[in-house]
Amino acid sequence: MYLATTFLIVPQLAKLSGRVALPVFKSGNLIPHNYITPILNRHYVKPPLKSQLTNIADNINAENNQLKLTYLDANFPFIDGFPLLPHLSHKDGRKVDLSLYYTKDKIEGNLKPANSGYGIFVEPTSSEQNQTNECKSKGYWYYDYSKLMTFGSRDDLEFDLENTKQLIEYILQDSVTQKVFIEPHLKRRMNLMNPKIKFQGCHSVRHDDHIHYQIK
Numbered sequence: 001m002y003l004a005t006t007f008l009i010v011p012q013l014a015k016l017s018g019r020v021a022l023p024v025f026k027s028g029n030l031i032p033h034n035y036i037t038p039i040l041n042r043h044y045v046k047p048p049l050k051s052q053l054t055n056i057a058d059n060i061n062a063e064n065n066q067l068k069l070t071y072l073d074a075n076f077p078f079i080d081g082f083p084l085l086p087h088l089s090h091k092d093g094r095k096v097d098l099s100l101y102y103t104k105d106k107i108e109g110n111l112k113p114a115n116s117g118y119g120i121f122v123e124p125t126s127s128e129q130n131q132t133n134e135c136k137s138k139g140y141w142y143y144d145y146s147k148l149m150t151f152g153s154r155d156d157l158e159f160d161l162e163n164t165k166q167l168i169e170y171i172l173q174d175s176v177t178q179k180v181f182i183e184p185h186l187k188r189r190m191n192l193m194n195p196k197i198k199f200q201g202c203h204s205v206r207h208d209d210h211i212h213y214q215i216k
Ligand SMILES: [Zn+2]
Pocket: 087, 090, 095, 096, 097, 211, 212, 213
């Protein structure tokens, strides 16, 4: 009953509030990291965000047919202003979280280190800015609490800088993109200068396990 409602009725109601579902299955180039996201109706966005994500996924796959674009939490299907907890800003269909890319034994692909998609970080090196220490020293103890939400993880993957940078550049190129959140050390490591890349603030959570972005 719940699944029938989720996959047959909710999408129709979501259309009335101007939101569409991201793809549920992993056959295309834009895929959910896990099926819990669509089952919980956490995969809705405004149509321009869906077409942007679809285009980016197709571009990435056209360059390397081993790669897909993996989305994490997006938004609920309706009610502007109703947040998708724990993401307070995911409340209007304009926000989405995406996975970074990783390699396994130097081979590019779509494997991710955390089952939930969150909480396994690309840590700063000793010479890079450590935003987490800065935020925690200011009292924002929950800045890295997503480490408790991995729901299982693996440690055989390496951060894939080139493909992650390419993904962010695609996002930035599009005039509909308003802002992108990643941790300052990753922004610098990837040599990304675009002013649309912002720091989300210590009141949020660290963004070196995923990319968050929003459209206008
Ligand atoms: Zn987000």
